[in-house]
Amino acid sequence: MTLFTILLSALLVNNFVLVRFLGICPFMGVSKDVDSAIGMGLATTFVMVVAAAVTWLIQWFILEPLGLPFLQTLSFILVIAAMVQLVEMFLHKTSPALYRAMGIFLPLITTNCAILGFAIMGVQNSYSFIENVVFGLGAGLGFTLALVLMAGIREDLRFADIPKPLRGVGIAFIIAGLLSLAFGGFAGLV
Amino acid sequence: MVLWKDFVRGLWDENPTFRLVIGLCPTLAVTTSAVNGLSMGLATAFVLICSSALISILKRIIPDKVRIPAYIIVIATFVTIVDLVMHAYMPDLHSVLGLFIPLIVVNCIVLGRAEAFASKNSVMRSAVDGLGMGLGFTWALTLLGAIRELLGSGSLFGYSFVADGASTLGIMTLPPGGFITLGILMAVMNMISDRLKKKAS
Numbered sequence: 001m002t003l004f005t006i007l008l009s010a011l012l013v014n015n016f017v018l019v020r021f022l023g024i025c026p027f028m029g030v031s032k033d034v035d036s037a038i039g040m041g042l043a044t045t046f047v048m049v050v051a052a053a054v055t056w057l058i059q060w061f062i063l064e065p066l067g068l069p070f071l072q073t074l075s076f077i078l079v080i081a082a083m084v085q086l087v088e089m090f091l092h093k094t095s096p097a098l099y100r101a102m103g104i105f106l107p108l109i110t111t112n113c114a115i116l117g118f119a120i121m122g123v124q125n126s127y128s129f130i131e132n133v134v135f136g137l138g139a140g141l142g143f144t145l146a147l148v149l150m151a152g153i154r155e156d157l158r159f160a161d162i163p164k165p166l167r168g169v170g171i172a173f174i175i176a177g178l179l180s181l182a183f184g185g186f187a188g189l190v
Numbered sequence: 191m192v193l194w195k196d197f198v199r200g201l202w203d204e205n206p207t208f209r210l211v212i213g214l215c216p217t218l219a220v221t222t223s224a225v226n227g228l229s230m231g232l233a234t235a236f237v238l239i240c241s242s243a244l245i246s247i248l249k250r251i252i253p254d255k256v257r258i259p260a261y262i263i264v265i266a267t268f269v270t271i272v273d274l275v276m277h278a279y280m281p282d283l284h285s286v287l288g289l290f291i292p293l294i295v296v297n298c299i300v301l302g303r304a305e306a307f308a309s310k311n312s313v314m315r316s317a318v319d320g321l322g323m324g325l326g327f328t329w330a331l332t333l334l335g336a337i338r339e340l341l342g343s344g345s346l347f348g349y350s351f352v353a354d355g356a357s358t359l360g361i362m363t364l365p366p367g368g369f370i371t372l373g374i375l376m377a378v379m380n381m382i383s384d385r386l387k388k389k390a391s
Contacts, residue, residue: 019365021219025212025298070274073292074266081259113215113296117289124289165380166373169211173373181366 003134005190006127010138013189016114017146018180023114027147028172030105037151040105041144045137047087047109048118051080052136055119056129076119081110114143149179193318200322206299207330208379213299216290217331218368224347227335228328229283230290233276235324237268237294242308242320244268249309261304262295269294299323337371338362 016022023044030040055076063069088106091099109115118139122132153175162171200206206213216234221227241264245252252260273291276284284291294300303323308316339345342362344352352358361367 021215021365021368022293024214024218028211028214070270073270073273073295074263077262077266077295078259081262111296111298111301113293116296117215117293120289120292163377165377165384170373170376170380173369173376177366177369177373180369181361184364184366 003131006131006134007138009190010135011142012183012186015142015146015183016118016139017143018176018183022117023112023143026108026112027150028169031147031150031154033155034148034151037147041147043105044109044112044143045140047084048115048136048140049133050083051115051119052122052133054079054083056122056132059123077116080115084110114139150176193315196315196319197322200326205326205330206323207327208376212302213297213327215293216297217334218372220287220290221331221335221338221368222363223339224332224336226286227331230287231328231331233272233291234294234297234327236272237265238300238303238324239317239320240268241265241300242303242316243313245304245308246311246313246316257309261301265300266295299327334371334375338367342367
């Protein structure tokens with residue numbers, strides 16, 4: 001598989017949110033306006049790329065040689081949680097403006113199942129180091145794309161006349177379903 | 191009486207899926223059939239009961255500052271147990287649920303109950319709360335799976351209702367069907383609880 005195929009597949013064909021159902025909680029929670037959607041998306045992408053590199057090293061240099069693959073879930077989630085904390089502290093020191101923009105979203109990223117999910121998936125596909133990082137980038141950008149699309153629609157939705165029981169998450173899910181249907185059109189692209 | 195209240199809370203008033211709208215990834219991803227929904231719900235319920243009880247036992251030992259990583263370790267341990275047991279005794283189910291078994295670790299329901307309930311209440315109440323939340327999650331997943339299976343493949347719990355070759359709404363078992371079914375179910379639940387409230391008042 002070429003790097004471009006991996007990127008395109010993670011970004012569109014197997015979009016993490018709309019086709020693989022990963023990261024639905026932030027997708028529903030933070031898609032109320034476009035600005036915070038972009039912030040959340042980029043913060044997640046950043047953590048995903050770093051996590052891709054670190055979890056790859058842990059899996060193939062620590063867990064596999066020592067015969068400990070059953071500790072995968074445990075070690076990956078701890079590493080992701082620790083990394084999110086590090087990224088938060090690093091941004092706080094170096095770029096307060098960016099920290100203020102991304103600040104509230106950073107702690108939420110730990111419990112975004114797209115990150116743990118993609119780390120485990122990368123191991124299952126036995127990607128090489130570079131492939132895994134590209135896979136992380138594609139997954140993150142795909143998450144951002146879905147989030148921004150959804151936020152754009154929900155901003156307009158505020159002025160729509162929706163039946164009372166459907167208001168809030170109900171209509172959001174149906175829109176997500178239609179978006180997912182549209183993304184089905186990418187099947188067969190790679 | 192208190193225990194009963196802790197138990198029923200998760201079933202309706204604070205149902206994780208329909209009321210709190212958390213733990214959505216497995217809710218949508220594995221509910222292509224009723225059996226898958228049921229087994230995912232039970233696996234999550236097991237993790238929820240065990241981790242709530244253990245965290246409640248350890249609540250005085252875990253320092254406040256590192257409580258979240260400590261909770262995650264406790265949860266990840268029980269998830270690994272479920273993962274390995276399922277792999278050994280139910281290989282078919284394990285391959286269907288696949289990735290979503292290890293992902294129980296990041297299911298916000300489990301960490302949410304640990305933080306909001308188990309870290310403040312007695313062991314017994316925490317375990318009962320875990321059981322209620324777990325069963326609330328299980329019935330939501332089973333219902334969603336049953337609807338999608340019935341419309342998408344014309345069967346229920348594996349028993350087929352349609353003739354061979356008859357066309358069904360295949361889209362219901364695909365990702366778009368998951369989103370749309372859950373959206374409509376949410377609206378139905380809102381309607382029911384509105385009616386109940388009106389009757390009460």
